[in-house]
Amino acid sequence: MTDVTASAIHAAELGLAPAGKPRGPLRRAWEVFAENKLALAGLSFVVFIVAFCFIGPLIYHTNQVNTDLADYLCKPSGSHLLGCNDLGYDQLGRLMVGGQTSIEVGLAAAIASVFFGTLYGAISGFAGGIVDAIMMRVVDAGLSLPSLMVIIILSVIFHPSPAIMIFIIAVFYWFGVARLVRGETLTLRNREYVQAVKVIGGRQLRSVVRHIVPNAIGTIIVQATFAVADSILILSGLGFLGLGVSAPATDWGSMLSNGLTFIQGGNYWWLIYPPGIAIILTCIAFNFIGDALRDAFETRLQRR
Amino acid sequence: MVGFLIRRIGQALIVLFIVTVITLALVHLFPGGPVRALLGPKATAQQLAYYNQLYGFDKPFYVQYFKWIGQLLHGNLGFSDKLNQSVTSLMSQDLPKTIVLVLLGTLVSLLFGIPLGVYQAVRRYTIGDYALTAISFLGYATPTFFFGLLLVDWFAIQTHIFPPFAPQASSVWSILADPRALVLPVISYAFLLYALWSRYMRSSVMDNLVQDYVRTARAKGASERRVIWGHVFRNSLVSIVTLLGLSLPTLVAGAIFIEVVFNYPGMGLAFYTAALNVDYQVLLGFTVLATVATVVGNLLADVGYAILDPRVRYS
Numbered sequence: 001m002t003d004v005t006a007s008a009i010h011a012a013e014l015g016l017a018p019a020g021k022p023r024g025p026l027r028r029a030w031e032v033f034a035e036n037k038l039a040l041a042g043l044s045f046v047v048f049i050v051a052f053c054f055i056g057p058l059i060y061h062t063n064q065v066n067t068d069l070a071d072y073l074c075k076p077s078g079s080h081l082l083g084c085n086d087l088g089y090d091q092l093g094r095l096m097v098g099g100q101t102s103i104e105v106g107l108a109a110a111i112a113s114v115f116f117g118t119l120y121g122a123i124s125g126f127a128g129g130i131v132d133a134i135m136m137r138v139v140d141a142g143l144s145l146p147s148l149m150v151i152i153i154l155s156v157i158f159h160p161s162p163a164i165m166i167f168i169i170a171v172f173y174w175f176g177v178a179r180l181v182r183g184e185t186l187t188l189r190n191r192e193y194v195q196a197v198k199v200i201g202g203r204q205l206r207s208v209v210r211h212i213v214p215n216a217i218g219t220i221i222v223q224a225t226f227a228v229a230d231s232i233l234i235l236s237g238l239g240f241l242g243l244g245v246s247a248p249a250t251d252w253g254s255m256l257s258n259g260l261t262f263i264q265g266g267n268y269w270w271l272i273y274p275p276g277i278a279i280i281l282t283c284i285a286f287n288f289i290g291d292a293l294r295d296a297f298e299t300r301l302q303r304r
Numbered sequence: 305m306v307g308f309l310i311r312r313i314g315q316a317l318i319v320l321f322i323v324t325v326i327t328l329a330l331v332h333l334f335p336g337g338p339v340r341a342l343l344g345p346k347a348t349a350q351q352l353a354y355y356n357q358l359y360g361f362d363k364p365f366y367v368q369y370f371k372w373i374g375q376l377l378h379g380n381l382g383f384s385d386k387l388n389q390s391v392t393s394l395m396s397q398d399l400p401k402t403i404v405l406v407l408l409g410t411l412v413s414l415l416f417g418i419p420l421g422v423y424q425a426v427r428r429y430t431i432g433d434y435a436l437t438a439i440s441f442l443g444y445a446t447p448t449f450f451f452g453l454l455l456v457d458w459f460a461i462q463t464h465i466f467p468p469f470a471p472q473a474s475s476v477w478s479i480l481a482d483p484r485a486l487v488l489p490v491i492s493y494a495f496l497l498y499a500l501w502s503r504y505m506r507s508s509v510m511d512n513l514v515q516d517y518v519r520t521a522r523a524k525g526a527s528e529r530r531v532i533w534g535h536v537f538r539n540s541l542v543s544i545v546t547l548l549g550l551s552l553p554t555l556v557a558g559a560i561f562i563e564v565v566f567n568y569p570g571m572g573l574a575f576y577t578a579a580l581n582v583d584y585q586v587l588l589g590f591t592v593l594a595t596v597a598t599v600v601g602n603l604l605a606d607v608g609y610a611i612l613d614p615r616v617r618y619s
Binding site for chain 1: 319564
């Protein structure tokens with residue numbers, strides 16, 4: 001922070017920057033982000049849904065382990081605000097518990113794939129030459145695999161628990177991140193400050209970790225945000241195919257597909273719309289945040 | 305151009321090698337190996353040993369790999385013992401139906417996505433743009449199967465406008481003969497892709513609108529209509545053709561959900577059934593075909609792009 005302040009003051013002395021409070025790149029990004037109402041709405045919704053899923057069960061107590069067939073498909077009422085499903089689980093409580101799985105898997109898969117993809121892409125782009133060529137062919141291969149097909153095969157092989165789900169989704173998501181970060185690294189590699197590290201004899205890994213990754217952080221964070229939404233969608237799709245987490249644990253996708261089996265039997269809207277809308281709104285919220293972050297980090301747009 | 309072609313085809317071959325190794329290795333991940341998956345948990349050790357020898361799974365991996373590749377090159381994708389049918393014949397039966405679904409869906413999505421994307425870019429930050437953006441975001445965020453089943457609920461169960469299932473026919477022609485039953489699957493599929501094209505077109509046209517050539521065209525006195533449709537639109541279209549080639553995996557994958565929802569008798573449904581039955585020969589054959597199609601599609605997209613844009617060849 002002191003470096004940034006010092007250089008900003010230096011720039012101000014030279015008359016390059018407008019007088020006033022010096023601003024760091026993250027702070028500037030936040031200001032652009034905060035101007036975007038959709039992004040704030042998305043962020044508020046994410047905060048709300050996380051609180052709903054993780055703090056909600058502490059206030060709204062339900063039994064999500066033992067079935068209660070007396071409550072079979074009961075209508076929404078005072079004791080069950082959103083009714084019950086076919087096993088007598090309270091639907092509102094289930095929405096919270098299922099949301100925990102969806103959000104945990106989404107976040108963890110996003111973090112894992114972005115972390116690994118970033119390192120891989122940065123190393124590949126920085127190394128260049130034959131190493132880069134080989135590492136990128138692996139990424140090409142990964143991107144050519146029909147991810148959904150292989151994810152289905154893997155889900156059949158390993159009967160998935162949330163931890164395995166995270167692994168399966170992340171295994172396919174990191175390829176795209178790696179390619180993107182590698183592209184970013186290629187342009188950063190030739191900047192003066194990265195060259196300077198080389199000249200003063202710094203280790204290569206240091207260049208990657210201390211200079212290249214922090215400067216590509218905008219791209220990385222934007223990717224991570226979209227990755228959360230995508231992972232939640234993939235998980236819900238697996239739930240629909242009957243390959244999701246197994247009962248009594250659940251996620252929004254499994255809840256939704258379970259409710260959809262009653263679509264022809266009558267108007268059981270509380271089985272279908274709550275989990276469906278939860279998935280849609282959460283994914284839209286993360287997409288709003290991702291879009292706004294892209295604008296915020298895109299300096300080209302800021303100058304306009 | 306020749307140098308570019310050789311380099312690019314060499315890359316594609318290396319990629320093909322890596323993906324085929326990964327795909328074959330997948331089969332060995334089945335608990336107890338592929339033969340155990342085939343014979344079930346009650347098989348005896350002798351039976352396992354016999355079939356392992358019969359299928360060559362007792363040989364080293366590289367021997368299996370080259371034998372398998374040799375078979376693939378002869379057009380033999382394996383034989384499904386569970387269906388008592390060769391994978392090739394299963395595919396020749398189901399692939400055309402999937403192609404019909406994918407082509408119709410892609411066509412409908414492009415018909416809406418491209419013009420509306422251009423409209424959004426030209427009228428950016430107006431009510432119309434925001435409304436269409438909202439629809440695109442919905443398209444991104446809605447699980448395909450959920451949208452499909454909502455359509456079934458609204459248009460087939462509550463109001464009997466369209467049938468809830470796809471035509472259950474064995475040939476492509478009989479599927480096309482019942483167009484009403486195709487409406488819901490095609491709309492679900494198109495909605496999935498619409499968001500992709502319209503968002504891409506919007507940002508591509510917006511990027512092109514600030515280019516120098518647009519200023520030049522305007523300075524020459526070209527009408528706004530000519531600037532948009534004669535210059536900007538054509539340049540944006542080139543990149544969408546590439547995107548079309550690159551999104552082949554998305555196209556194939558998206559069809560799986562639609563086919564399961566509507567019980568549409570295509571490759572996606574066959575693949576899903578095979579996954580539930582642990583029919584590894586079908587899984588292996590379909591995966592490898594989809595992968596090869598993707599690699600070749602990417603190659604063709606790149607070559608096409610290099611022909612259109614000479615700068616690519618030298619980067």
